[in-house]
Structure formats: C-alpha cells, structure tokens
Amino acid sequence: MFTLRSDLPLRGGGSGRFVASLVMVLVFIAAFAVTLSSYVGVLISGWERGVSGTLTVQVPAGENFDAEVAKTLDVLARHPAVAHASLVPRAQVDALLKPWIGEGAVKDLPLPALIDVEMRDSDPAAVAAVDASVKAAAPRAVIDEHRVGLARVASFARGLGGVAAAIIVLVTAALAVTIIFATRASLTECAQVIEVLHVVGAKDGYVAGQFARRALLQAVTGGVAGLALYAPALGIVAVLAARVDPEILPPAHLPLAHWLALALLPPAAGVLAMLSANITVRRTLAAKI
C-alpha cells in the first residue's frame, strides 16, 4: 500500500536534512574515487591497446635500401590485416637515439628505416601473414611484435587495476557503512513517532514503509546534490590536469560505464538508506509486543 501522505516530518528538522547532506558529501567523495579508478583503467587499456595493436617493421640499411622500404610500405598498405602503416621520419628516429649516442654520432649512422604498423586485427595468424608478406618484399626486414612490452603492460594493468579496485571497494564500503549509520542515527529522533504509530494500531509494514520511503527520498536527494557538486569540482581537477604534459596525463575519454556508475550512486545510496531504515524500524518494533 503505497501512499503519498506521510506521518513523518518530511522536510522537517535536523534529521532529514542531515542524512541528505551526509549522502551528498559521501557521494561526492565516492564519485572522485570512481573517476580516479576509471581514469586509471582507461590509461591502462589505452596503453595495452596501443601496444598490442601495433608492430614495428625494421628495414636495415644496405643495398636497395630505398627500394626495399618503398616495397615494404606498399605491401603493408595493401595487406588486409593492416589498418595503417607509416614510415617513421628520419628526424624522429634521430631524436629517439640522440640521448643515447650523442648528436654527432647519430648523423653518421647508417640507421634502419622504422615503419609503424597499426593492425586491424592483432591475433597471431594475422601477425604471421604480415610477417610473410614483409619478408617477401624485404628479406632482411625484422618485425618487432612488442611482446616484451606487452607482457609488462599486462602485468602492470593487472596490478594497478587491482589496487584501484581495492581502493574503490574500500571507499564504497565506507560510504555504505556511513549511510547505514546516518540513517539509523536520524531515526533515534523518531522513537516517539514509531511508538505512537504502533499504539494506534499501525502494522509493522506500514510504519517501516513510512520511514523507508523518507530515507530513500533523503538519500537520493543528497546523492543528486553530491553529483551536482562533483561536476564543477571535476572541472577544476581537469583544468589542473590539462596543464600537465599530455604525454604523462593524457586526456582520456571516460567510458559510458563510468558515467553510469556515477549515475548509480544516488539510487544505490537511496536503496541502502531505505533498507537500513526499514531494518532499524522493524527491529525497534520487534522489541515491542
């Protein structure tokens, strides 16, 4: 029996505003934890994808160098498993080497040509097919699959992802505990209301339902307010982060799942508050005859 009429002080007193304010603050914190974890997740998977979907083809210096390079590029461009292949400009190769062998040395070196290859598809069969085509065009060419990097990044992803998940689980658990405490505390004010409703013959479900509905409303209100506060705060952090070298903190598109998780915070807080109100009231009632 869902009635809109309530026997409780809905907008009233400290208690109501209190659960709402508290949920606001906590959803705000939790939203940051979720964002941090999503961002780390995006970085990780970006690296993983960046590495696992690419190959580097080296064509060593030697006779027919230019012809071999041109042919290799042509073969790669037309290979069905390849999305994109491009020669790394000599200036860039020089820049990469300069820290290690000095400016003077680099100029004189007979450097190999490097070709960055983005694969459409990175399963071993496709890699083998590309390898075969390249070898046909330039027998001395070497394909580097970034296997070592891949293994390292994968271990990184697992480890850092685990830590991020642990932190978000801890924060969410703390959030849940707090909402439960807060809801129960806000009910201590209402002992008399419970008592009177009980005495005039209200059934347990009626009484518990009244409080559960109120707690739900308060927590959802607070949760939405928390997200409303989070938005500009995230803006500030994003502006600060944008001033950092983008190679270190690359701008990332947070996935839809992240925004969904944020959108779920208020209803989740509401359900928690509702359940804890319901249980608390029923326990209070069970102590009466």
Place this chain on the structure above:
Amino acid sequence: MFTLRSDLPLRGGGSGRFVASLVMVLVFIAAFAVTLSSYVGVLISGWERGVSGTLTVQVPAGENFDAEVAKTLDVLARHPAVAHASLVPRAQVDALLKPWIGEGAVKDLPLPALIDVEMRDSDPAAVAAVDASVKAAAPRAVIDEHRVGLARVASFARGLGGVAAAIIVLVTAALAVTIIFATRASLTECAQVIEVLHVVGAKDGYVAGQFARRALLQAVTGGVAGLALYAPALGIVAVLAARVDPEILPPAHLPLAHWLALALLPPAAGVLAMLSANITVRRTLAAKI
C-alpha cells in the same frame, strides 16, 4: 572551569556512537587520500632527484677511444663535485638502442661510451667545473645535463602535485563538512538538555563547554578507530601493489610528514567537532533570552 563531570549522556544512545562511527569512516577515507598524495609526492621527488643529480658523459668512438674513456673515468672519479661515475656496460647500451635500430644493426655500430655521473652537488658552477675537467681529458666528449628531461619532470611534478593536492583538499573539506553536520545533527537530540541547563541558570559557556568536550572526545575516539582500520587496509593495498612491476610502482618510503599528517587527523577531527558543537550550542542558546 574544566570539570570531568558531565551533564550529558556520554556513552549513551545513538548520538554519541554515531559521531564516533562517522568520524571513523571518514578518517579512514581521508587517510587513504593523504597516503595516495604522499606516495605520488615521493615518486615525483624521487624522479626529480634522480634526474637532477646526474649527468651523462658521452665519449664518441674514434682514435684513442679506450684511452680517452679511461682518462675521463679517472678524472671524474677524482673530481670533488662527483659522487660516483661509472661506465654504462656495452650490453646495456645495446639494449637501449635495440628497439630503435634493430638487433643486427646495433652490433656493427661504432657506439660512443656512456658514463653515468652522480653529482655530489648539482649547481651550475660544479657542472661547469666537471665539464672543464672532462674536456681536458677527452676534447670530443659531450656532457648531457638532462636539462630537457629536468624541465619535463619539473612540469610533471608541478602539475601532478597540483592535482593530488586538489583532490586531498576536496576530500578534507568534505570530511570537515561532514563532521560539522554530524556533530550538529547529534545535538538535535539534546535540545531538551540545553533547555533545562539554561533554565536552571547555567551560563552559555558552561553549556557549550559540556557539549564541546563531548564532541571532542567522540571525534577523537572515532578518528583513532579510523586509523586503526586504515592500518590493515593499507597493508592489503601494499601487498597488492607489491605484485605490480616495481619499476612502475616503486616501493617508496613515505616521509615522516605523511605519518604526522595521519596522526593529526584524529585531533583535527576532534577540534572541528568541538568547534562546531560549541558554535551550534551557542547559536541555540542565543535564540533564547
């Protein structure tokens, strides 16, 4: 007039335990924020130090190569501004270059010798003195001060440090707001106590003091409990983090300042709760004549 006797339900009811539990949960979250920020700080300053205190001396290949290298090493070893100088093994140089120019090419290259130098002192005068000495020993030698790297790391440090600080400020502000709300909410139960104390002739300071002391005690208790929870949770996160490649998440010695900041959380929470109780009670009293 500080009396130990209290007119308030000290250990009593939901209200008391509630502020304590809430502060516990929040100090737990804040401790994690502080730890994260400290850890980032340690990583940043580690990188900064690692780069800013080092030089790389390149001795290009050519005639008298071995003699020049030996002489340079000797000069560096005896230079007062140098803490430590060592030749980078050829294998390591090869490994550095391999990804860029391929295994085959590396073997045949006339690579320069690289000498890692750790400075005792990294001011420009010392660097210039080392430069002069090295040039005397091997005229073609080049000193790389890592200036570019330094600038980049410094910008990284500033940016990431700013973001970390922003997040910790936000979490701490949220913590403060919550403690204030919680303390005020726990006082709504006590309206009658305030009323009665007022009516029997207690002065404002006496009434406010009673509540402030109780709030202080509750918040400090909660804060200490929060740290007690944080310790094992940090242990779990540390164990998880240790399974990540140490080059990505290097184990860091958190500075004393970090532990001091954590130790300050409970008293800070206590002072906040105390002040907000005091102000709330005085405001309640001011509404009476």
Place this chain on the structure above:
Amino acid sequence: MNPPTPQVEKKLPGDTISLNQVGLRYDGGPEVLSDLSLTIAPGSFHFLTGPSGAGKTSLLSLMYLAKRPTRGRVLLFGEDTTAAKRTRLAIMRRRLGVVFQDFRLLDHMTAFDNVALPLRVAGVAPGVVQRDVTELLKWVGLENEMDKHPPALSGGQQQRVAIARAVVNRPKLILADEPTGNVDDAIALRLMTLFVELHKIGSSVIIATHNHALVERFPFPRLHLEDGVLTRMPAARN
C-alpha cells in the same frame, strides 16, 4: 447520566478484557503488579484509583498491549494476546483508544493531524476523517487550535487533543490515564460527558485518576490499586 449498569449493547463476543493471575516486573526489579485477576465486562465504566506509584499506568499498559505480563495471561476481546500474531495485535489495537498520562502527541503534526492519525492508519476515507475530526475537536473546545502544533498549545489543550485522538475511531475499549489532570473543572466535566456518551453507545471505559471530586461526582464503580494489588474489584463482582 446513566447508571453504570451492564450495557444494552453487547456486540462483542467475549469479555472486553480479562486478566488472569497476572504479574508484571520491570527488568529484574520487584513485582509492580502481582496476582492480578479481573474481568471487564463489555460496556462497563470504571474508575481506576490508587496512590502515585501503585501501578495504575502499568496495569493500563498491559491492557493496551504495550507490555507483556511477566506471568499470567491477558485476554482482549476474548483473544489470548500472548498467542496472537503481530498483525493481529495491530488490528486489536485499533479497537482501543488510549489517553496517555504524558499525552504523546506528535510535535510535527497539527492538532488536526494528530487526532486524524488513528483513522488514517486504519485507512478511513479522507472525507470521513475531515468530518469526524473537526466535529470532535469542536466538542473538546479546540475549534480555533486545529492547525496549531502541540508545542504551541497549552497543557490543557494538549490533553484535550490526546483525548480526541483516543476516541476518534469510536473504540470498543477506552483506557484513559489521568485525562483531566491539566484542565479546569468545567472542561473536565465536558470531557467526562464525552466518555459517558461513548460509554452509552457501547464502549467500555476505564479512567485512571487522582481526582476524587470526579470519582465522587460520577456514580461509576471504582477499581482501587494499592502497591500492585487490586483492593476493589470490577463492577460485575461488586
């Protein structure tokens, strides 16, 4: 005013209330009520007297199902309350009207809503609620205070709201604890008339009171408690 003779209206199956060898103690303390056996017939009217601390409120709280006896049995409207389910007890409470010694009004509701509460909990139609509550509040002299909240009412006004709440659903059994302690004699008489009217249309009434003038003025039988023991028995046994 009618004499307290056994009532014409006897719609209810068994006795209104019946206590059998009942004892009550508060967590481990001495027995506040001992060996109480009494039967209240339907449509009867009793005063409950006794010195302060004798156990009047405790006895009433057994009757309005706020406490379980530590021994003995309480039967309400012929049903054993020990065996009954919680939902059943809630239904039984709706046939009771209770005036608490300390009123127990809800401060966040207006006087009107406080009185309307039992009707709303029982799911009575809004129109009926409006009519009954307004009429009753007029009768107790609060037509101008309907929209005030209890803290804005005087002590006597609060007491009248508490009485109105207790009788608004025309209960089968009215239990009133010191219902005239805060009003003057004129209003006390008016309130007593209300109880007598309800008694006439079939309610059983028990009024705990210290007001000797009241007890003497109305010719209803008296139950007298002294130290947890009943020294004057219900009407039916007199």
Place this chain on the structure above:
Amino acid sequence: MNPPTPQVEKKLPGDTISLNQVGLRYDGGPEVLSDLSLTIAPGSFHFLTGPSGAGKTSLLSLMYLAKRPTRGRVLLFGEDTTAAKRTRLAIMRRRLGVVFQDFRLLDHMTAFDNVALPLRVAGVAPGVVQRDVTELLKWVGLENEMDKHPPALSGGQQQRVAIARAVVNRPKLILADEPTGNVDDAIALRLMTLFVELHKIGSSVIIATHNHALVERFPFPRLHLEDGVLTRMPAARN
C-alpha cells in the same frame, strides 16, 4: 499553616517581580497576554488560576525568563530583565525555582542527578549536594527511586522529582505550573506543605493550578487570568 501575610524576612532589595504593561504574542498571533501589570512582594504566596488556555503558563514563562514580552517591562528582583546581560540573566535564574507543567526531566540522568543539577551548575560542593538532594527526595517520598531514570518512574513520581529540582537550591521565587496534577490528595498536601515551608523561610511562591480543592484549602490569595487579562490582583493590592 501560616496566613499569607507580608513576610518577616525581607532580605531582597526591591520587589520579587514586577510586570509593567506587559503584552505577549506568539509569532504574529493575537496577544495571549495583554496589558498585564502586577507586582509580587517578597515572601508572598499566590495561586494563579484561570481556564485552560488563559495564559497561565505564558505568564510564568515571562517570569522565569524563558520569553521576552512583546511589549512592556519585566523587573526581577528589582532589575530590568530587558537590559540585563546573558550572564546576569543566568545568575538571576539561579534564584528561581521552576516546576514545569510537563516536568522537563532529563531522561539520561537518575532522579538524584536531575535534582542535583541546579546545585552542580551553581558549583555547590559535592558533600552538600549529596546531603541536600537525599533529604529532599526523602521528603517527597522518593527515597527508593533515587537511582531510577525518569522513564522508569510513574507520572506522580516524575512530578515530585520536578518539584524537588525546583526547590533544591532554596530559590527566592518559586514558580510552579500545575505541580499536583499527577499526584493523589495525600501527596498533594505533602507537596503543598513543602512550598509553605519554603515560603515561611522567605521564598515567594506562585502556583498555577486547576485544583479548586487545593485553592480553597489554603488561605492564600488568588491571581485569576481570563483570556490573557488579570481579573484578580496580587495580595498587596487586595
């Protein structure tokens, strides 16, 4: 029992309390008290009567400094309460003893601690507190309930604790709102004797009550309020 003649003990400088053209309204409502002027002489004893809602509690609340009049002036012990600082008001309150109509006991304290509260707030030595409180609780017949908390006391027992708290610091002015509404006649008499004893050693007393028997039994003058207007004046002017 002494007659209510002006007292021998006249330690206090001015009049105990004096209201001058006082009016009171609750946030924007009609005036609950209008044009009230009265002077209570030191060592006097008055009953305050009037129908429910007449303004008795409101008048007392002006006297015990819980409300400011919306117009007019209230002088307590010769001091203008409008001008006084908060600390000064607190000191003045310590010379008052107030029995609230709804008791206002602190549920988390025992009966003993509730009664001890005014002494402790005033910084009285623990030995004295122990002696005075015990003695007083014996006098009101609660020697066995000292360690109980208010929710474990009967209505009349709570009322007696409230009275003990009001008089424990031998106040210069006792303001009691319906102090015998929940006790039987024997205890009411005993409590009245307590007020009379305090009156004899110099306290002024004002008791708001509906209990006509009490008013008739004691030969003290009556202030009568009717709709916020004083229709019977204090003793000195009779």
